Amino acid sequence: MTTDVATKLNIAQALERLMKDGLPFRFEAFDGSTAGPEGAPLTLRLKNERGLAYLMTAPGDLGFARAYVSGDLEVEGIHPGDPYDAMVLIMSQLRFKVPSAAEMLQIVRSLGFGNLKPPTPPVEEHLPRWRRAFEGLRHNKKRDAEAIQHHYDVSNRFYELVLGESMTYTCAVYPSLEASLEEAQFEKYDLICRKLDLKPGQRLLDIGCGWGGMVRHAAKHYGVKVIGVTLSREQAAWAAEEIKRQGLEHLAEARHGDYRDVLETGFDAVSSIGLTEHIGVRSYPSYFAFIESKLKPGGRMLNHCITRPNNKTTTTGAFIDRYVFPDGELTGVGRITVAAQETGLEVRHVENLREHYAMTLAGWCRNLVENWDACLEEVTEGRAKVWGIYMAGSRLAFERNEIELHHVLAVKPGAGGDAAWPLRPTWLS
Incomplete structure (x- = not known):
């Protein structure tokens, strides 16, 4: 030597x-x-x-x-x-x-x-995958519920401070570069309603409804009867209270539970905004089969989810898996459209909105900075740091096309192939 x-x-x-x-x-x-x-x-x-x-x-x-x-x-x-x-x-x-x-x-x-002996991880860290295996196979109902609760049942007040007035934790759609985060979240929900061609009196199922943003928007602005469902008890409670505050109980409902336990059927539309990332690629066939089974002939589905720029299936990195989205799994939009098609849904439109998600994350980071002291009254400093790292890192990943955000719009054709579809898209007008 x-x-x-x-x-x-x-x-x-x-x-x-x-x-x-x-x-x-x-x-x-x-x-x-x-x-x-x-x-x-x-x-x-x-x-x-x-x-x-x-x-x-x-x-x-x-x-x-x-x-x-x-x-x-x-x-x-x-x-x-x-x-x-x-x-x-x-x-x-x-x-x-x-x-x-x-x-x-x-x-x-x-x-x-001596420094090769791992210290005890910070309290904000979730169990590693190998230890979560003792809770059962990935994406069974119990393990999915625990994963969702780890991320979402933190503090509703914390999320209010970070997400803003819309209380929406998914990609916004910016109608212009000058639009505010709130304007962009309104446009996102409205775009989805327009893509689903919602009309007064119709029935919508929103799976993975979060704090009920889509539920309330569809009920308030389109007169639709909506059932939303989320695995997060905190989200469901907040959503139910907001539905009541806005006087929408006659149209809107937010349930705490697994979407797979929804018994109602015959919906005019199903929306899924930010859920697919959590269910696992192996669950795609049963997931889209569930959606297809809930739609009436001519009914539409809008699937909004983070994707990869290729069709390989990848689990999230160690940091995201331990601190943010346990058991998260991503793949490309091609895998999603294939899975939807194989259940009998007809894919009619696909749109990539990745730049919009980068802008959304920048807005959330601004909110976290501006409300930092108030956030620390709700969560540990370590937890707030986690949110800063992952949101800023995700923004960079969207900008670099390491991850994408896709809308997949599909219909359940009726007898003889009738999809009740216009010759050209109507949601752009």
Whole structure:
């Protein structure tokens, strides 16, 4: 072994050994070592040995998240509610290299073998996939309910502060670059109503209804009788109260439960806004078969969900799986349209709205920043940091076409193939 390899490294030197092109930010460690350019717009400060152990035992986004969420890693130069600029800098300029076995041994020996023992994860972290397996197969009713509750049953007040007046946690549709978040959320619901060709007196089933935004919009503005269903008890309670406050009880209902337990049938339309991401690709056949079974002939379905730019099936990364959407799974719009077609639904229109989701996430981050102190009265600082990381990171992913947002509009043809469909789209007028 050469003298250089045998030399003990400080933390900053160890980090530099892993970089291809140096650091685009300033780095300071609790052992007094520093690296990166002075005067950089961003400073990462590793405060203690637990943070170092987080980074060593889970290299990548999970270890970073653990250290950051726990407060063991500070990022100076950003607001924790919107770390978008920091993520752009890091993801565009940070390049890791693969060290030789001798270099890796030197790094680990210098940093301490004791730091290869994983510390207890932050309280905000969900169980890993292998431990969730003891709860049963993915996407059974019990495990789905627990996954949804982990994310959504946080604090309705927290969501009010982040999401805004519409209380809508799905991609908005911006009618113009100047439109506000609230205007864009109104347009999203209205566009879906127009695509479904809703008319007074018709019946709509909204599965995965969240806080009831679609339920209320369809009832209030289109005179439709709506049943919404969500696995989140907190969402259902909030939605029911808002329906009552707006005097829509004669038209709208928000239920707490699994969509698979809905017994009513013969609906004129079914909307699913942000649910498909949670159900798993293997469940697509039964999911679309359920929707088809609930529609009357000529009835329409609108499926709104996050997709991949290819048709490979991928689980979410470690950070998203542990901190945001346990058991989440994404694939391309092609897989969705095939699954819908194979149940007898006829796909009539597909639209990609990924830029709109990037704009939506920017709006949510602005709300989190503006309401940061109030948010910390509702959730831990670690939980608020999680939301900042994942929303800013998701914004960047939509901008880079790493993920997309698709509307798939389909119809259940009647006897002889009659789809009751206009010659040209009517929802654009």
